Amino acid sequence: MLKAPDHQVAGHKALGGKLGPLVDDSGRFYKPLQGDERGTKEVAFYTSFSSNIKVPDHISRFFPEFYGTQLVEASDGSGMQPHLVLQDLTFNRVNPSVMDIKIGSRTWAPEAPADYKQKCMKKDRESSSLPLGFRLSGLQIFESGETGFWKPDKKWVQSLPADEVRLLLKKFVSSNTSKAMDSKPDCAFASIVYGGSTGILSQLLELKAWFEDQTIYHFYSCSVLLMFEKELASNGKSPRSEIKLIDFAHVYEGRGVIDHNFLGGLCSLIKFISEILTSPEDFATDGLLEDIQIAVLVSLERVVAL
Structure with missing residues (x-):
């Protein structure tokens, strides 16, 4: 028996007679x-x-x-x-918190049709893709058995500026998840979900090391999916933190060239998560955002030079 996925946070959904997974x-x-x-x-x-x-x-x-x-x-x-x-990436997971992050300052390939490029460029400009090198595409955060999930509207999520993107990355690993964007998350699960030898940061760094060398593929409009189980984390158990790459309709041959667009966005996400681990009480400083924007600009310059 096929059914619509319970934990899909982005993309077209198989609901209301629409085509979806x-x-x-x-x-x-x-x-x-x-x-x-x-x-x-x-x-x-x-x-x-x-x-x-x-x-x-x-x-x-x-x-x-x-x-x-x-x-x-x-x-x-x-x-x-x-x-x-x-x-099915959420199969056998219990109440998973899931975040879909689209990687890259630009989500269109040079070979793409002109009208598609224009549509993508508009989205990239109106989101955090250009300034940060990535944007949130959708998320769900498990709150409790009584209240279920917080699953904000994906259009709202995709349009968030840099500071609020970082706030949601904090809320994702907090015990006091609140719909109010002015509430201060406690990052109670940051160390066990983002940190550690098997945490999300370690996995992202492993992926980054490959992207620093691989020249087989160039990934455009591809996402990194972050997942963990809050109830396990609350009980001091391994939260099954995991990353997966998804959406490959815009992958092109690398032709011996490093994928600077994807690598730059990945490095930016890594820097955000690293800063949350090292300074969970502080909100993003101008210095941090400036460093990230410089790194993204350097990556973009490399892409344009190619």
């Missing part, structure tokens, strides 16, 4: 293929990536498992349609 009860995620070249490109990426011996195992674990494609009944009632069959 589905999940089954065995841990598989069915993503409808986009009808244009994006669907073909995403299948090509997964096929290439899953068989690429140049990608080390410790890096491939950050990507969803790929099970091929399959015709299934589409959620919009349009009949049997081709779907990517992937790993």
Whole structure:
């Protein structure tokens, strides 16, 4: 029995007769293929990536498992349609807090059509993508068994400026999650979720080390998914902190060149999380934001030079 995912925080949803991804009860995620070249490109990426011996195992674990494609009944009632069959990343998780972060100062590839570039550039300018090198695409934060999840409107989340992006990164790992943006998060779970040898920061640094060398792929409009289980953290247990990369409809050949656009955004996110771990009581200082913006500008200059 296929159904709409319970923990999807961004993208098109299979609700109200609309086309969107589905999940089954065995841990598989069915993503409808986009009808244009994006669907073909995403299948090509997964096929290439899953068989690429140049990608080390410790890096491939950050990507969803790929099970091929399959015709299934589409959620919009349009009949049997081709779907990517992937790993359901929240399968067997209990009340996961999830954050979708789109990486890169620009979310469009040089080869993209002009009208698509214009649409992406507008979103990049109106969000934190240009100043920070990443933007939040959506999130859910588990509050309690009584109140459930806080799942703010994704359009609001995507338009947040730099200071409020950092505030949400703090709220994500706090015990006193509040819908009010002027409330001060306590970052009670920052050390156990973001920190440690198996925490989110360590995983991001491992991914960064690969991106500093890899020239196989260039990732545009790709997201890093952050996940953990608050109830485990509250009980002093491992919160199952994990990152995964998702959305590969805009991946191009690297042609021997480092992906500075993705790497710059990844470094910016790492700097934000590192600063939360080292100074959880302080809000972002002008100096921190200035350092991040300089790093992003340097990355952009490298991209333009290419």
